[in-house]
Amino acid sequence: MKQLTATSLALLAMGAISVLSGCAPSTAQGAATSSDKGQAAAQQVAADTPVTLVKNGKYEIELLVPEEGVFAGEEIDIEFKVTDTTQKDPVEGNLGIANVQATGIVTMPSMPGMPEQKPEIHREGIPGYYGIVLYFPHGGGYQIDLELALPTGEKFPVRFAIDVKDERPADQAVGKKPYELKVVDFPASADANSPVDLKLQVMDTKAEAVQKDFQVVHEKKFHLLIASEDLNWFVHEHPEMNADGTWSLPIKFPAAGKYWVYGDVAPAGKSSQLLIAQVNVPKGPAPTWDKALTSNLGPVTVSGVTARLQPVDQPIPQGKNTLIEVQLTDAQGKPVLDTKPWLGAAGHMMIIHQDGQTVVHSHPKEDAEAEELAKQGKFRFMARFPKSGLYKAYAQFSHQDEIKTFGFGVDLK
């Protein structure tokens, strides 16, 4: 059995997460090639400004975002239309271009490391209309890059930018999520005194099949996050997948009680999915940690390193991307400068709302400013708090051959 080590800590609170704000269409002239890194950088800024109408010579390409907007956590088929502005159609206005071949890539510029989504694109029933099947793991600005090949032989790229709203409350959610996390054969009489083999399957709800093909994201195909129901105990592990698609992790739970099980995965060609399940451990000792979830921005000390959490925007905005900074100092109060990358990032942060249903896995930005801040022992994470309430935020760093986990509590009024 694999022992839970440094990443297994009972801690304090705070968190952040997902989905975005409204979609007011705007127009872009021309389009950037997806391979143009310079323009791509510029577009990272532009991604905060929705672009749903693009003109390329005589062609107009419009993304038809639903009036109510687009919500995280829901698979949606958004239409776009390709028209020739020099030719008129008595019904549609401009003439729709039929039989355009299109491919696409969806990214979230503000969230480094998020895997690319390669959505299915299909022809709709009216010439010139096409559908693109999308899933957004959380709110924020997303970029949709299309490569269009017209029947005339003309080819050109199109870049849309949209704002995705935060996930709807559970009681307003519509439809089935494309993937679900299934706990397999978890013993009904699980005892915290004994190890148990936690077995999980990612189910493709549309195909009604076990998903077996995943992308590697931050060096792993499956980031397993487990938290006690009160959120004050937490681990970040990486189970192994069997041939039948079952992920297994031997684990000894620290106490009796219910636990949130989060699977952070990216099925092949799809966006990141943060899937949620729960297990119950009915037997065993009572928790040794304080079960109260409270506001606590630090200091939190682990193995001689002290962490403090500082929201960059104050007050923390609700439903918008924001940055939160973690500063690490040593026992002498000096900045900790010798952290090392872990799982492909300078640090990891999991932000969980008190209801356990809203979770985000974030990483520090990777730019010149981030490099400068790191020289001061500071790490800035992109965060998002979609609703009011208490959040637990776990920041993890690799330091002196140990994964140090710091727990904070954030109260969003």
Add this chain to the structure above:
Amino acid sequence: MKNLIIATSLLALGTLGAVSPALVHEADCPYCKLKLVQNTNDKDNEVVVRFGNKKIEYRCIYCVFADQKKLTGDLIVYAPSEAAGKPVLVRRTGGNWTAPEGTVFLNAFRRHQECAGLSRTFSSKSAFDRYVAANNVANAKALTLKEMLAEVAKAN
């Protein structure tokens, strides 16, 4: 559009599918309640009815005609034809249906599970013949618009 979700919720609003332009798909046909059949690379299947700036999708042309009383005003039906991306436009204007000259209809399904493949529209009799031969459709008859409407009316 393949958002079961939004499509379903909008269709439930009444007015039988006052769907905004960005929606639909993987929804159920408003008439036969079976899943819409998606377009493929070389074959269109979705029947789109446009009224004003709204549109709604049906599983086959039969379903559109059978459901027409629920749709008010003038209609334009984008009926999949023998050519992908080139639907036949069937119109209802002032209550009168019209279709381009030469349009013929196939209406040979026995159960609605078959309707998407056996209730279709063609731009010509020769296209109809090719489809019928390629799909081994038994007892297929090329119907005019008037005959097709009469068959649907009789069945309902």
